[in-house]
Structure formats: C-alpha cells, structure tokens
Amino acid sequence: MENLLVAENIYKKFGGFTALNNVSISIPKGSIFGLLGPNGAGKTTLLRIINQITMPDEGQVFLDGKPLHPSDIAHIGYLPEERGLYKSMKVGEQALYLARLKGLSKAEAKARLEYWFKKLHIEGWWNKKIQELSKGMAQKVQFIITVLHKPKLLIFDEPFSGFDPVNAGLIKDEILQLKEEGATILFSTHRMESVEELCDYMALIHKSNKLLDGKVSEIKREYKSNTYEVGLEAENETELLKELNERFVLGKAKFQSINDDLKLTIQLQENETQNDLLTYLIGKARINHFVEVIPSVNDIFIKTVTQNA
Amino acid sequence: MRNLKLIIQREYLARVRNKTFIIMTFLSPLILVGMFALIAYLSMLNSSExxxxxxxxxxxxxxxxxxxxxxxxxxxxxxxxxxxxxxxxxxxxxxxxxxxxxxxxxxxxxxxxxxxxxxxxxxxxxxxxxxxxxxxxxxxxxxxxxxSELDDARRQVKLEIQNFSGERTSKMSNYIKMFFGGAAGYLLMMFIIIYGNMVMRSVIEEKTNRIIEIIVSSVKPIQLMMGKVLGTSLAGITQFSIWLLLGGVLSLISFYILGIDLFSVQKDQLANIEQVVQPEIAQLVVDVLNLPIFNLIIFFVIYFISGYFLYSAIYAAIGAAVDSETDTQQFMFPVILPLMLGIYVGFFSVIENPHGSIATIFSMIPLTSPIVMLMRIPFGVPWWELAISLGILILTNFAVIWLAAKIYRVGILMYGKKASYKELFKWLKY
CATH class of the missing domain: 3.40.190.10 (Periplasmic binding protein-like II)
Structure with a gap:
C-alpha cells in the first residue's frame, strides 16, 4: 500500500538531550496510525517535526512522496496536546481566523464552520467567548478547527484527553468517519485501549528510540505466545491438573463462566498447535471454554518497554 | 503575506476591542487634562489671594x-x-x-x-x-x-547670536530646539514602554492560553511575531492619535469653562511685547520656520519606527521566554536601562552640548541612539553621523529581530520551564 507520509531517519537533539534517535515511520494512505510511547518518549517532538514547527537535525519527511514543503500545512491538520484558544475572542470569530490562516477564504470557512457546528450540536456557540465554555466544549471547537480545511493528513496529539466518555465517543466516531472519507490519521497517545479500538498501524517510541512498528494485527500475531485459555470440567480435577502440569506450562486464568470450571492458561511448545491440545484434552475433560490468548497492545507495550529498560 | 495581514488584523482588533484599552484611551486624556486644569485653577486661586x-x-x-x-x-x-x-x-x-x-x-x-x-x-x-x-x-x-547721574550712566547690552553664514538666531531658538528634540525622545520612550509591554503581554497570553502551537502549525513563528508587533503598534498609533485629539479638545473646553482665557493673555502679552521686543518675536517665528522641519519629520519617523521595532522584538522574545508576567522581572532591567540612559543623556548632555562626545557616542549606540539622536537632530547633525547611526541601528535591528525570532520560536513551545540567561543562550543554538 502507498504511503502518505514517510519520516526517514529523524534525529533531533535539544542541547545535550536527544529527543529522537534515528526514528523512521511510514503511514499508509487511508489508515489510522497510532504513535505510542510513555510520557517524554519523543512523540510530540516527532509530531512537531512533521508539522514543520521544529526542524529535525537530520533526516527527512516526505508527504505523498515529495519532501515536506511549507505550503504543505494546507494539507495537514494538527491538534496539539497543549491546546487552547484565545480566551477573550468569540468562538465563531476565532474559528474563522484560524481557518483563514490555513488558507480558506472567508466565505468558504464560514460555510464549513456552520456545517460542523451543526454536526457537533454547538450551533448556538458562535457568539460565545471561550472563557464561558468548559474545557470539553473548547475541545470540540479545536477539533473542528483541525479538520475544517479537509486535510489529507490529520494529526492528533492525545485527542481524547480532557473529554468525557460521551464526547470522547463522539470524537472517535468522527475520526472513523474522516477515515472513511479518505483522510489518513496519525495520533499519539499513551492510552493503549484507544489504539486497540482505532488503529490499523502503530509504532512504539521509548526513550527517543523506535522499538517496534507495523500493522497492529501482525504485531499481535508476532507477540502471541501459543497460549490458550481453557475452562475444563472433569470428574477428578486434581488428577487432571497433575497430569496437565507434567506436560504443559500452566497458569491461572480469569473469565466469566456459568460452570464450575477449572480455569487455566496452557502454553504449548512451538511445534504444537491448538488442535494438538484439543485432541489431548477431549478424552480427559469436558471443554466449556477454549480461546487463544492474544496479547493486548497494553501487554505488548509493557513487555517491550521493560525488555528495553 | 496574506497570513501576516490576517495576524495584524487580529492583533489590532484584539488590542482595540479590549475593555481596558478602550477605557484608558478615553479616560487618560480626561484625567491628564483634569489634573492640569486643577493645577491651573488652584494657582489662579492662589495668585488672586x-x-x-x-x-x-x-x-x-x-x-x-x-x-x-x-x-x-x-x-x-x-x-x-x-x-x-x-x-x-x-x-x-x-x-x-x-x-x-x-x-x-x-x-x-x-x-x-x-x-x-x-x-x-x-x-x-x-x-x-x-x-x-x-x-x-x-x-x-x-x-x-x-x-540722577548714576541712572543716566546706566548702559544695557544684549548679545545678538549669529551663525557664520550670518543667520540670526535668538536665545529662544535653543529652547525651541530642546523642546522639539526632548518631546520627540520622550514620546519614543513612552511609546516603547507602553506598547512594548503590550506586545510582551500578548505573547505571554498566547503561551498561557496554549493556543500558540495551533497557530504555529499554520504560520511561521517570525510571521506571528512581526504581525504582533505591527498590529500592536497600529493600535498604539490609534490610541496616541485619539489622546492628542481628545487632549486638545478637552483642554480648550476646560480652559474655557474655568475662564483661563489663553487668547486674551496672549493678546495682552503681545501688546506689551510688540513695543519692547517685537524683533525678538519675529525672530522666534523665523527660528521655528528655520528648523529643518522636513528633515525632522522624516528622521523622527525613521528613528521612531526602527527604535520601536528593536525594542518590540526584545519584548516579544522576553514574552516567549517566560510563563507569566511575574517572571519577566529579571529580563526587564536590561531593557529599561538603555531607555533611561538615553533619556538622561538626552536631558543632561545633549542640552548642554549637543555635539559633545558623550552625545555623539550615545547617538551611535543602537539601543540609545533613537532617543539621543532624535534629541540632537533639531540642533543640526552632519549627514555622515546620521548615516553611521542609522546604519548601525538598522543592522542591529536585523540582528536583534533574528535573535529574538530564534528565542521566540523555541520559547513559545516551552511550557513550565523557567528561562535563565544561560537557557536563552542555549535556545539560540537549537
């Protein structure tokens, strides 16, 4: 698949502190790309470089195959983590100003703002001042400003921080719809569950280095450990447990069940498959529950970070 | 350019619509004229006692x-x-x-x-x-x-001052030059302090509002900085004009109400003067007309603009370096110092000896030159001194704006970090 954005071998130092050390990412067109990493890993610096707010010491960024040019800001929408608005300015006026800075004409900006204000149910806010709005309300306005000029690439830095669950859901739906309409989306977060739900691709940055990247499904496949979660019912549970213990690496499992099961995780040898396990178990117990353990992004994150610590 | 225009427009409107700005624009002349009227009234009471x-x-x-x-x-x-x-x-x-x-x-x-x-x-x-x-x-x-012999023997002498080309000047002429020069220098200093501070506050406001990153993702920081400086100075010029206009009208009205008839006083005095010192008055008019008015205005505008730009850029950089106005103290001193120095050198040295070495040197140093040179110009400054002084000032302007833009670019994205001079120096190298 063609890449919309490619960042190649980016280095960035602030004085003696290395913020990014040879980081490269490629974002396929029309995908949602999650940039993961603990606080202070260098995510925001990378986003700022892509937005041409800071310049990299080394390395290059390509948009649509061409090196990034100042005029490309018209194709990028950026919602920074440190976001705010002019307190004493009216909502409509302010949105109009920011939209025009992105290159929209006054009439065009106004028409699109009206559409979006209606869509997010904030039509009545045009003449309100930002200081009268709550933080979540202001975030809606910021979101609109980010997407208003219909950029090819949307960049969200911690988009869900500060939203209540209802509005976070609303924004999540909007992001998915923007993807449907053809936008490519890059967002950074340290909240793993949002990556799980939204992202097709991800990269993990830790202490200025990229530790892994790729398709979320592939990464998960790579990180699974051939482990299964089972719920068994047997006449003699202690006997069964003893037998299993001799043959496999066992662990305790937790899941909802209506039966009085023996709940286990069973890790197989590399050359064994789930069918081998099933055949083995069938003669010995009733199998009420059988599922492969797929590592969550959170598990992968913790595992990679602790491995590299 | 389109964005610069948008920014200037926004900054201008943001300043001009500000409630404090509006109140101060209309209240200041009222207070000032009121004060003068009160003083005039009281001294009138006093003298009629x-x-x-x-x-x-x-x-x-x-x-x-x-x-x-x-x-x-x-x-x-x-x-x-x-x-x-x-x-x-x-x-x-x-x-x-x-x-x-x-x-x-x-x-x-x-x-x-x-x-x-x-x-x-x-x-x-x-x-x-x-x-x-x-x-x-x-x-x-x-x-x-x-x-009676003694009274008869009294003689009076009056010096008639001329320059080498034979033009006569009066004693008044020097006062007039001092007045014009001093007023210009003082005006520039006030303008720098009031509107430079406004630029700084507006940078800090953008930082504390956290809007800065949204904006610099669409425009270059230097555009934002220049737009801010220009927009604020336009607002400043608006305010100054209103002050002058309102001040003039108000003082006329208050003098009329309080019965301080300026014109009758002048008429009386003129009648007196006409007999005794009529040539003196005529000379005064000649002196004012002899001032290089055209040059004065041109250089006033040039020095005013470049001086104000120089300081505004510094103010903007300070604003970018700090998180709140209370942190600006340590950086304000080096800004106020040359301004004060300029004014003092102007009032003590230029008036004493407009072409002395102190006055000349300070009219070359870029941070004091706008003020000191403005005070010297009415006394006549050789063109090559003007050229050197302006050359240095404009070069410094470019250098300072470049440095300020660097500090600004880094500073506006630094939150919660207290900047020291050492830190600022490091930013220059980013």
Missing part, C-alpha cells in the same frame, strides 16, 4: 518704598508701639509684620519679619530687595553721588 503686610518703620524712610501690588498690600503701623503692631497683625490675621529698626544699614541689618508662618520665597526676595535698594541709594547720596 491678597496678603496684607504690616510695616513698622522706625526710620520713616520706607513708607513710600513699599508699593501695593496685586498680591501684597502694605499697611503702615509705625504710629503705635511695636507690641501693639504685632498684636494687631496677629489678631487681624494679616500675613506678617516687617520691623525696620532705627539703626538699619549700620553694621548688622537686623530687619525682622514676624508672621504666623514663614513667608514665601518670592515675598522674602521682594522685601529684601526693596529695603536693600533703598539703603544703597541712601548710602550713595551720603557719599556724595548724584543719583
């Missing part, structure tokens, strides 16, 4: 010497005893009593003034001079000098 001074003269020489004036009336009390005179003055609430003893002028001159409070400086001088004059003349007569 009449003092009565009792005279107790043992020599009987002075009763004709003290002539009633508008403010002071004299009352001869010599026909009673000194104690009676004192009691009378005290009981009647008169201003005071002069006591001239019999042996005045012979050895110790113990003329005394009794009063509830010590008399004003002017009154003391008048009294002393009147008595001393009378005594001197008395003494001259005693020594055999004919007073």
């Amino acid at each position: 009449q003092h009565i001074i009792g005279l107790y003269d043992e020599t009987e020489m002075f009763s004709t010497e003290f002539i009633d004036a508008e403010e002071i009336q004299y009352l001869d009390l010599s026909d009673r005893s000194l104690e009676e005179a004192k009691t009378l003055v005290r009981n009647e609430g008169y201003y005071g009593l002069i006591y001239i003893p019999k042996n005045v002028g012979k050895g110790m001159e113990n003329v005394a003034f009794y009063g509830k409070e010590s008399p004003g400086f002017g009154t003391v001088q008048t009294l002393e001079k009147t008595i001393a004059d009378r005594l001197t003349r008395q003494e001259l007569v005693t020594r055999g000098v004919d007073l």
Whole structure:
C-alpha cells in the first residue's frame, strides 16, 4: 500500500538531550496510525517535526512522496496536546481566523464552520467567548478547527484527553468517519485501549528510540505466545491438573463462566498447535471454554518497554 | 503575506476591542487634562489671594518704598508701639509684620519679619530687595553721588547670536530646539514602554492560553511575531492619535469653562511685547520656520519606527521566554536601562552640548541612539553621523529581530520551564 507520509531517519537533539534517535515511520494512505510511547518518549517532538514547527537535525519527511514543503500545512491538520484558544475572542470569530490562516477564504470557512457546528450540536456557540465554555466544549471547537480545511493528513496529539466518555465517543466516531472519507490519521497517545479500538498501524517510541512498528494485527500475531485459555470440567480435577502440569506450562486464568470450571492458561511448545491440545484434552475433560490468548497492545507495550529498560 | 495581514488584523482588533484599552484611551486624556486644569485653577486661586503686610518703620524712610501690588498690600503701623503692631497683625490675621529698626544699614541689618508662618520665597526676595535698594541709594547720596547721574550712566547690552553664514538666531531658538528634540525622545520612550509591554503581554497570553502551537502549525513563528508587533503598534498609533485629539479638545473646553482665557493673555502679552521686543518675536517665528522641519519629520519617523521595532522584538522574545508576567522581572532591567540612559543623556548632555562626545557616542549606540539622536537632530547633525547611526541601528535591528525570532520560536513551545540567561543562550543554538 502507498504511503502518505514517510519520516526517514529523524534525529533531533535539544542541547545535550536527544529527543529522537534515528526514528523512521511510514503511514499508509487511508489508515489510522497510532504513535505510542510513555510520557517524554519523543512523540510530540516527532509530531512537531512533521508539522514543520521544529526542524529535525537530520533526516527527512516526505508527504505523498515529495519532501515536506511549507505550503504543505494546507494539507495537514494538527491538534496539539497543549491546546487552547484565545480566551477573550468569540468562538465563531476565532474559528474563522484560524481557518483563514490555513488558507480558506472567508466565505468558504464560514460555510464549513456552520456545517460542523451543526454536526457537533454547538450551533448556538458562535457568539460565545471561550472563557464561558468548559474545557470539553473548547475541545470540540479545536477539533473542528483541525479538520475544517479537509486535510489529507490529520494529526492528533492525545485527542481524547480532557473529554468525557460521551464526547470522547463522539470524537472517535468522527475520526472513523474522516477515515472513511479518505483522510489518513496519525495520533499519539499513551492510552493503549484507544489504539486497540482505532488503529490499523502503530509504532512504539521509548526513550527517543523506535522499538517496534507495523500493522497492529501482525504485531499481535508476532507477540502471541501459543497460549490458550481453557475452562475444563472433569470428574477428578486434581488428577487432571497433575497430569496437565507434567506436560504443559500452566497458569491461572480469569473469565466469566456459568460452570464450575477449572480455569487455566496452557502454553504449548512451538511445534504444537491448538488442535494438538484439543485432541489431548477431549478424552480427559469436558471443554466449556477454549480461546487463544492474544496479547493486548497494553501487554505488548509493557513487555517491550521493560525488555528495553 | 496574506497570513501576516490576517495576524495584524487580529492583533489590532484584539488590542482595540479590549475593555481596558478602550477605557484608558478615553479616560487618560480626561484625567491628564483634569489634573492640569486643577493645577491651573488652584494657582489662579492662589495668585488672586491678597496678603496684607504690616510695616513698622522706625526710620520713616520706607513708607513710600513699599508699593501695593496685586498680591501684597502694605499697611503702615509705625504710629503705635511695636507690641501693639504685632498684636494687631496677629489678631487681624494679616500675613506678617516687617520691623525696620532705627539703626538699619549700620553694621548688622537686623530687619525682622514676624508672621504666623514663614513667608514665601518670592515675598522674602521682594522685601529684601526693596529695603536693600533703598539703603544703597541712601548710602550713595551720603557719599556724595548724584543719583540722577548714576541712572543716566546706566548702559544695557544684549548679545545678538549669529551663525557664520550670518543667520540670526535668538536665545529662544535653543529652547525651541530642546523642546522639539526632548518631546520627540520622550514620546519614543513612552511609546516603547507602553506598547512594548503590550506586545510582551500578548505573547505571554498566547503561551498561557496554549493556543500558540495551533497557530504555529499554520504560520511561521517570525510571521506571528512581526504581525504582533505591527498590529500592536497600529493600535498604539490609534490610541496616541485619539489622546492628542481628545487632549486638545478637552483642554480648550476646560480652559474655557474655568475662564483661563489663553487668547486674551496672549493678546495682552503681545501688546506689551510688540513695543519692547517685537524683533525678538519675529525672530522666534523665523527660528521655528528655520528648523529643518522636513528633515525632522522624516528622521523622527525613521528613528521612531526602527527604535520601536528593536525594542518590540526584545519584548516579544522576553514574552516567549517566560510563563507569566511575574517572571519577566529579571529580563526587564536590561531593557529599561538603555531607555533611561538615553533619556538622561538626552536631558543632561545633549542640552548642554549637543555635539559633545558623550552625545555623539550615545547617538551611535543602537539601543540609545533613537532617543539621543532624535534629541540632537533639531540642533543640526552632519549627514555622515546620521548615516553611521542609522546604519548601525538598522543592522542591529536585523540582528536583534533574528535573535529574538530564534528565542521566540523555541520559547513559545516551552511550557513550565523557567528561562535563565544561560537557557536563552542555549535556545539560540537549537
């Protein structure tokens, strides 16, 4: 698949502190790309470089195959983590100003703002001042400003921080719809569950280095450990447990069940498959529950970070 | 360019619509004119107040010497005893009593003034001079000098100042030059302090509002900085114009209401002056017209703009370096210092010797040159000095704006970090 954005071998130092050390990412067109990493890993610096707010010491960024040019800001929408608005300015006026800075004409900006204000149910806010709005309300306005000029690439830095669950859901739906309409989306977060739900691709940055990247499904496949979660019912549970213990690496499992099961995780040898396990178990117990353990992004994150610590 | 225009527009409107700005624009001239009117009114009251001074003269020489004036009336009390005179003055609430003893002028001159409070400086001088004059003349007569001869022999000299090409100037001319130069320099300093601070506050506001990153993702930081400086200065010019206009109208109105008739005073004075010093007044007009008005205006504009830009860029950089206005203290001193220095050098050195080495040097140093040079220009500055000074100023302007933009670019994205000078130096290298 063609890449919309490619960042190649980016280095960035602030004085003696290395913020990014040879980081490269490629974002396929029309995908949602999650940039993961603990606080202070260098995510925001990378986003700022892509937005041409800071310049990299080394390395290059390509948009649509061409090196990034100042005029490309018209194709990028950026919602920074440190976001705010002019307190004493009216909502409509302010949105109009920011939209025009992105290159929209006054009439065009106004028409699109009206559409979006209606869509997010904030039509009545045009003449309100930002200081009268709550933080979540202001975030809606910021979101609109980010997407208003219909950029090819949307960049969200911690988009869900500060939203209540209802509005976070609303924004999540909007992001998915923007993807449907053809936008490519890059967002950074340290909240793993949002990556799980939204992202097709991800990269993990830790202490200025990229530790892994790729398709979320592939990464998960790579990180699974051939482990299964089972719920068994047997006449003699202690006997069964003893037998299993001799043959496999066992662990305790937790899941909802209506039966009085023996709940286990069973890790197989590399050359064994789930069918081998099933055949083995069938003669010995009733199998009420059988599922492969797929590592969550959170598990992968913790595992990679602790491995590299 | 389109974005720069948008930013200037926003900054201008944000300043001009600000409530404090509006209130200050219309209130300041009111307060200022009100203050002047009050002072004028009070001094008018003061001068129309009449003092009565009792005279107790043992020599009987002075009763004709003290002539009633508008403010002071004299009352001869010599026909009673000194104690009676004192009691009378005290009981009647008169201003005071002069006591001239019999042996005045012979050895110790113990003329005394009794009063509830010590008399004003002017009154003391008048009294002393009147008595001393009378005594001197008395003494001259005693020594055999004919007073009419003496008066006849008095001669008066008046210096006529000319330059080498034969143009006459008056003493007034120097005052006029000082006035024009001083006003220009002072105006620039005030403008820099008021609107430079406004630029700084607006940078800090953007930082604390966290809007800065949203904006610099669409425009270059230097565009934002220049837009801010330009927009704020346009707002400043608007405010200044309103002040001048409103101040003029208000002072006319208040003078009219309070009955301080400027024109009648001038007419009276002119009538007096016309006979005595008519050539002097004509000369004054010639002097004002002789000032290089055109050059003055051109250089005023050039120095005003470049001086203001230089300082605004520094103010913007300071704003970007800090998180709140309270942190600006450590950076403000080096900004205020050259401004103050410029004003002091201007008022003490330029007026004393407009072409002396101190004045010349300070009109070359870029941070003081706008103020000092503006004060020197009315006295006539050789073109090559202007060229050097302007050259240095403009080069410095570019350098400072470049450095300020670097600090600004880094500073606006730094949150919660207290900047030290060392830190700022590091930012320059990012």
